[in-house]
Amino acid sequence: MNTKAQGRILVIDDEKNIVLVIQAMLERAGFEPLVFTDSARALEAIESEPLNAVITDLYMPGPGGLDILEYCQKRRPDLPVIIATAYGTVETAVSALKRGAFDFITKPFEQTELLNVVQKAVQTHEQRLKEPIVITSVDVPAPKATEISSIIGQSEPMQEVFRVISKVAIANSTVLIRGESGTGKELVAYEVHRNSPRCQKPFVKVNCAAIPATLIESELFGYERGAFTGAVTSKPGRFELAHEGTLFLDEVAEMPLEMQVKLLRVLQEKEFERVGGISTIAVDVRIVTATNRDLEAEVKAGRFREDLYYRLNVVPVQLPALRERKEDIDLLVKFFLQQSATQLNRIITGIEAECMLAFRNYSWPGNIRQLENVLERMVLMSESTVLGARDLPEEIATAPVVRDLLGRKGEAEVEPSTFKELVRKQTQAVERDLIERALEETEGNVTHAAEKLKLSRKGLQLKIKELRIRRE
Ligand SMILES: Nc1ncnc2c1ncn2[C@@H]1O[C@H](COP(=O)(O)OP(=O)(O)OP(=O)(O)O)[C@@H](O)[C@H]1O
Numbered sequence: 001m002n003t004k005a006q007g008r009i010l011v012i013d014d015e016k017n018i019v020l021v022i023q024a025m026l027e028r029a030g031f032e033p034l035v036f037t038d039s040a041r042a043l044e045a046i047e048s049e050p051l052n053a054v055i056t057d058l059y060m061p062g063p064g065g066l067d068i069l070e071y072c073q074k075r076r077p078d079l080p081v082i083i084a085t086a087y088g089t090v091e092t093a094v095s096a097l098k099r100g101a102f103d104f105i106t107k108p109f110e111q112t113e114l115l116n117v118v119q120k121a122v123q124t125h126e127q128r129l130k131e132p133i134v135i136t137s138v139d140v141p142a143p144k145a146t147e148i149s150s151i152i153g154q155s156e157p158m159q160e161v162f163r164v165i166s167k168v169a170i171a172n173s174t175v176l177i178r179g180e181s182g183t184g185k186e187l188v189a190y191e192v193h194r195n196s197p198r199c200q201k202p203f204v205k206v207n208c209a210a211i212p213a214t215l216i217e218s219e220l221f222g223y224e225r226g227a228f229t230g231a232v233t234s235k236p237g238r239f240e241l242a243h244e245g246t247l248f249l250d251e252v253a254e255m256p257l258e259m260q261v262k263l264l265r266v267l268q269e270k271e272f273e274r275v276g277g278i279s280t281i282a283v284d285v286r287i288v289t290a291t292n293r294d295l296e297a298e299v300k301a302g303r304f305r306e307d308l309y310y311r312l313n314v315v316p317v318q319l320p321a322l323r324e325r326k327e328d329i330d331l332l333v334k335f336f337l338q339q340s341a342t343q344l345n346r347i348i349t350g351i352e353a354e355c356m357l358a359f360r361n362y363s364w365p366g367n368i369r370q371l372e373n374v375l376e377r378m379v380l381m382s383e384s385t386v387l388g389a390r391d392l393p394e395e396i397a398t399a400p401v402v403r404d405l406l407g408r409k410g411e412a413e414v415e416p417s418t419f420k421e422l423v424r425k426q427t428q429a430v431e432r433d434l435i436e437r438a439l440e441e442t443e444g445n446v447t448h449a450a451e452k453l454k455l456s457r458k459g460l461q462l463k464i465k466e467l468r469i470r471r472e
């Protein structure tokens with residue numbers, strides 16, 4: 001008997017003795033059984049436990065074997081389900097097979113018979129997890145395409161970006177990163193710093209679009225006590241904080257013209273004064289900037305100083321849009337799926353080919369950020385452990401190219417989407433109810449409520465946001 005393959009097996013039978021016998025047999029053969037006499041409880045475990053196969057009795061109080069089977073097919077299609085049945089109910093067992101059960105064993109069964117079936121089930125499970133675009137928590141390493149470790153991309157345009165980063169990082173030159181929204185500009189800025197001799201020193205970020213024009217000067221250069229109402233103490237600015245490190249000016253095109261003059265001066269002279277200060281402060285700072293605007297057009301329109309433009313544009317790095325490097329989509333999808341599933345405490349074992357096809361052909365106007373958000377939402381909302389085209393958000397499912405690909409006919413579309421909407425509304429109502437109750441019981445403590453609901457804290461927070469639940 002070959003009992004080498006180990007696996008975690010969920011066993012459900014309302015008769016305690018039977019459960020104990022199966023448990024003993026499995027343990028002896030090196031499997032790890034997880035046993036239940038209460039089938040409702042078992043359903044919870046199916047949802048949350050790493051498992052390789054399920055053995056279930058047919059008739060039990062509460063959910064029966066066929067219910068368990070149906071549940072697995074919906075939520076854990078990767079799991080083979082073995083039906084254990086008394087002699088008289090073989091016919092039902094056969095009909096269970098027709099519905100997709102993996103196999104059945106008749107009670108009373110022998111150890112050899114049980115182990116053979118379990119063995120085969122575990123092997124099948126292994127194979128199912130290895131199917132082309134099935135994603136498992138074990139076999140997808142965080143893809144590392146290059147030494148620029150946090151950036152994913154094997155396509156030629158990304159390889160070019162990596163080459164520029166590694167060349168330019170070691171120099172002190174000013175870098176201007178350009179690319180559409182969500183293409184990874186901030187990530188690149190950080191990698192420039194991390195791969196530079198300044199990596200042990202601070203990386204300071206300023207989002208020029210997020211700071212009101214009136215505050216930007218004191219943010220960048222700091223202020224002295226009494227410089228303006230409210231300046232009760234003096235405070236160093238971001239330039240000082242970034243001394244010997246890197247200062248990242250994000251969305252630099254949004255900087256007001258009068259600030260652009262001041263910035264130019266620091267870049268040229270490497271010194272400045274705090275607001276309301278008289279002494280001159282010298283700093284050694286490497287400047288990296290980013291924008292998603294057409295800077296040349298901004299210069300032409302008089303909104304961006306030409307001299308500053310030349311100062312900043314010493315080494316330009318152009319990030320490709322995601323639609324220009326579709327060959328990276330699979331890798332990114334796998335990476336973000338794993339990430340979201342872990343963070344949200346969900347089990348996602350794969351993605352249907354059809355769904356991946358839609359991803360590859362969609363235009364991704366919001367680039368990688370959009371892809372990341374879409375996957376997070378899909379992981380959160382999916383009713384199954386395998387993401388499918390049915391889980392695609394509206395904006396992707398209705399994009400013409402995707403609609404063509406998925407072969408949806410105009411008239412057939414109304415019904416399912418209304419139905420889907422209905423199901424979604426119902427699910428949301430139930431979720432809302434559960435969450436509100438948990439929050440009430442824990443007096444609004446999200447951490448405790450998350451524990452009660454067996455969700456991760458982040459997962460619960462996202463749900464609260466998504467369902468717009470008020471917390472008092
Ligand atoms: N190549 C990549 N590999 C892995 N993650 C990426 C990659 N590019 C971007 N991301 C992720 O996508 C998100 C958006 O990236 P980032 O904030 O760097 O974009 P951005 O170009 O600065 O966008 P915006 O112009 O909107 O500020 C981040 O969560 C980032 O970690």
Ligand SMILES: [Mg+2]
Binds near residue numbers: 185186250
């Ligand atoms: Mg950004």
